[in-house]
Amino acid sequence: MVKRSELIKGSTDSLLLCLLGQQPMYGYQIIRELEDRSQGYFRYKEGTLYPALHRLEKSGLLTAQWHTASGGRQRRYYHLTEKGRTMLVERRSQWLDFLAAMNTIIQPVSA
Amino acid sequence: MVKRSELIKGSTDSLLLCLLGQQPMYGYQIIRELEDRSQGYFRYKEGTLYPALHRLEKSGLLTAQWHTASGGRQRRYYHLTEKGRTMLVERRSQWLDFLAAMNTIIQPVSA
């Protein structure tokens, strides 16, 4: 049973901050958006996403608001707080650092 | 308490396969080598590294041999098995896939 990649671990928060930094979204939408944009690479389970959103909300990086869609359906929209925006910048920087570090070890296969 | 980056999680196996694909090494050496090459970014704790090595050995990706250094000190050298080399190729490919997927979400900040 080959897992997609263990590398995904730990990237969730960064992905969520990035997405929500572009526009507020609700949980279900986030799952689909991540899958669409990554051409099917990211397929978050609800059991992963919702706890993650709650975690970020609890940390003050996100706030949430219920909205009623045209059909009467309830959706919980998340958007970044100021603290969240600060963290987003931080996370992006961390991602670049991580990339640089990985590249010092995982050299590309030379032809 | 700001952690370096949660991103590191899940990259350990790939890093170890990569390193040991270049030359056999022993645990203590691996920790120093990772830190040196990454200019201090990777600072693995022994409580992380040794269980990871044992895990990979148990999976048949690594084998280990005891050697006695000049001073009489015992060192356990790990090197890749055939299965390990196959997995290394796989891991490198996964890393590139992961990179590509991340880039679809984490767009670089435009000036």
Added chain:
DNA sequence: CGCCTATACCTAGAGAATCTAGGCAAAGTA
């Protein structure tokens, strides 16, 4: 010699992230 640091291996238990595998309910569709 005695003491300290660096080397070199190891493990148990706690903490945290993810997945599995459900549950509940409303809206759309056949």
Added chain:
DNA sequence: TACTTTGCCTAGATTCTCTAGGTATAGGCG
């Protein structure tokens, strides 16, 4: 009516990492 999709949620198991130890040898210094 029945089924699928949407949309929220959680409890428990699994897995990875870290904390915080333990053991032992080698080498330097006073």
